[in-house]
Amino acid sequence: xxxxxxxxxxxxxxxxxxxxxxxxxxxxxxxxxxxxxxxxxxxxxxxxxxxxxxxxxxxxxxxxxxxxxxxxxxxxxxxxxxxxxxxxxxxxxxxxxxxxxxxxxxxxxxxxxxxxxxxxxxxxxxxxxxxxxxxxxxxxxxxxxxxxxxxxxxxxxxxxxxxxxxxxxxxxxxxxxxxxxxxxxxxxxxxxxxxxxxxxxxxxxxxxxxxxxxxxxxxxxxxx
Amino acid sequence: xxxxxxxxxxxxxxxxxxxxxxxxxxxxxxxxxxxxxxxxxxxxxxxxxxxxxxxxxxxxxxxxxxxxxxxxxxxxxxxxxxxxxxxxxxxxxxxxxxxxxxxxxxxxxxxxxxxxxxxxxxxxxxxxxxxxxxxxxxxxxxxxxxxxxxxxxxxxxxxxxxxxxxxxxxxxxxxxxxxxxxxxxxxxxxxxxxxxxxxxxxxxxxxxxxxxxxxxxxx
Numbered sequence: 001x002x003x004x005x006x007x008x009x010x011x012x013x014x015x016x017x018x019x020x021x022x023x024x025x026x027x028x029x030x031x032x033x034x035x036x037x038x039x040x041x042x043x044x045x046x047x048x049x050x051x052x053x054x055x056x057x058x059x060x061x062x063x064x065x066x067x068x069x070x071x072x073x074x075x076x077x078x079x080x081x082x083x084x085x086x087x088x089x090x091x092x093x094x095x096x097x098x099x100x101x102x103x104x105x106x107x108x109x110x111x112x113x114x115x116x117x118x119x120x121x122x123x124x125x126x127x128x129x130x131x132x133x134x135x136x137x138x139x140x141x142x143x144x145x146x147x148x149x150x151x152x153x154x155x156x157x158x159x160x161x162x163x164x165x166x167x168x169x170x171x172x173x174x175x176x177x178x179x180x181x182x183x184x185x186x187x188x189x190x191x192x193x194x195x196x197x198x199x200x201x202x203x204x205x206x207x208x209x210x211x212x213x214x215x216x217x218x219x220x221x222x223x224x
Numbered sequence: 225x226x227x228x229x230x231x232x233x234x235x236x237x238x239x240x241x242x243x244x245x246x247x248x249x250x251x252x253x254x255x256x257x258x259x260x261x262x263x264x265x266x267x268x269x270x271x272x273x274x275x276x277x278x279x280x281x282x283x284x285x286x287x288x289x290x291x292x293x294x295x296x297x298x299x300x301x302x303x304x305x306x307x308x309x310x311x312x313x314x315x316x317x318x319x320x321x322x323x324x325x326x327x328x329x330x331x332x333x334x335x336x337x338x339x340x341x342x343x344x345x346x347x348x349x350x351x352x353x354x355x356x357x358x359x360x361x362x363x364x365x366x367x368x369x370x371x372x373x374x375x376x377x378x379x380x381x382x383x384x385x386x387x388x389x390x391x392x393x394x395x396x397x398x399x400x401x402x403x404x405x406x407x408x409x410x411x412x413x414x415x416x417x418x419x420x421x422x423x424x425x426x427x428x429x430x431x432x433x434x435x436x437x438x439x440x441x442x443x
């Protein structure tokens with residue numbers, strides 16, 4: 001079914017707003033991701049107590065929480081369309097590129113909001129010393145971009161397979177692990193007072209490469 | 225038939241030569257021999273991944289199922305050789321570094337490659353309709369391909385590794401004893417030919433299976 005939906009900036013914005021509105025109606029994805037992040041943080045904090053001075057463990061913990069919260073929720077934007085049988089209608093009004101970009105923007109906003117709650121709580125619970133804001137936030141922002149870009153792209157594929165949710169973690173892991181490796185190493189340097197320039201460059205390059213791949217592949221994402 | 229026999233004789237003869245005729249590298253000692261299995265297997269892993277990804281792109285462009293057969297068959301064989309490269313490398317690491325696994329950047333990269341292969345094949349198994357399976361797995365292949373340069377070239381260059389680099393070293397030079405070099409390249413060629421031979425078998429099987437499906441659908 002070839003469709004000629006709009007791929008203008010207005011279409012991207014419309015898809016983005018539609019995503020926000022559907023999510024706001026049930027808040028199902030948001031609640032599960034937030035609960036997941038809180039449950040992980042609190043159980044680690046409860047089990048090991050404070051981790052002051054262990055930047056290796058602290059940085060790994062932060063990104064494992066964010067990674068799994070993302071895995072629990074970022075495919076939802078596409079799975080929702082398939083399960084609610086609304087994908088066909090959406091494709092009539094917007095091009096694949098506009099759909100993918102709108103959902104990427106939504107997933108980015110989703111991650112940022114999640115981090116606004118999870119990261120301060122993480123500092124409180126772990127008694128982590130406040131790092132220099134620039135490198136820490138830079139790694140966090142670029143890591144989230146790379147995470148959202150890769151997860152959105154894989155989520156679009158996974159929504160069209162059998163056993164969507166179960167497969168998402170396994171199939172997106174190879175694509176997300178480079179992000180995890182670079183982000184953990186960068187956060188660790190930021191916590192130790194370094195500038196983490198190399199990791200930020202790596203994350204930015206990876207995010208840009210994933211977005212470029214998404215732009216090239218968008219037309220193939222949905223066909224029948 | 226004859227060429228297959230020649231291939232077997234070629235590999236057997238060069239393996240014997242690698243163990244008896246080629247000398248040992250001073251520091252590596254007897255572990256030098258892993259060179260003749262490990263590097264050809266790792267090389268075939270990369271060739272198979274490249275082959276699979278090129279055919280995935282060709283499928284997206286031309287939409288012919290033969291390209292999907294190539295992509296799937298190469299990925300299956302690539303996984304096989306990747307396991308061989310991982311296990312032989314791990315045994316060598318135990319002998320030289322004292323541990324089977326310690327997340328050296330090279331070990332990390334090959335672990336990612338294993339994951340990519342597994343995920344690709346898992347994705348294929350989750351889609352029933354052949355056209356859709358071909359399209360989705362081809363897209364995944366391209367996404368995975370984006371990570372490969374980061375894993376193979378960027379990460380091991382940025383982080384310190386203990387892995388010896390006789391082939392893709394920064395200077396781009398091969399500095400090996402001539403006898404080791406001859407045996408090594410002979411086996412590299414041998415492994416590559418084995419890969420393409422197995423690939424041709426797998427492709428014939430895929431063709432037969434599809435013809436049988438079409439025949440049973442027509443009946």
